[in-house]
Amino acid sequence: MAAALGGVDGIVLAGGMGTHAPAIRERLAAELGWLGITFNALANARSNTVIWSEKSAASLLMIPIDEGAILARDAAGLLGAGCFEKTDHVIRGGQPLRTRRPHPEALG
Secondary structure (H helix, E strand, O other), rough: OOHHEEEEEEEEEEEHHHHOOOOHHHHHHHOHHHHHOEEEEEHHOOOEOOOOOOOOEEEEEEOOOOHHHHHHHHHHHHHHOOOEEEEEEEEEOOEEEEEEOOOOHHHO
């Protein structure tokens, strides 16, 4: 896609791998060299937000995102909107387990 666009203005690395894996960010940056992106190893090691060097043709950013919180918020919204109906399942030992499954009407 970058080739079809004639380049990029910037790349954002986010989520668990983008946030917690400096070695992976460094490897990705090396692969992005064809786009003119140059890398700041010290900024990467410090997990700074800006990890491109001054000579870079495009921005390279690392932005922390709490994916778990996003999923939990979206799931709570679905539950609150009635998109799931309650069901009872029996697990080992005969104890009921309250779960929810998608309501057929919510699936369209």
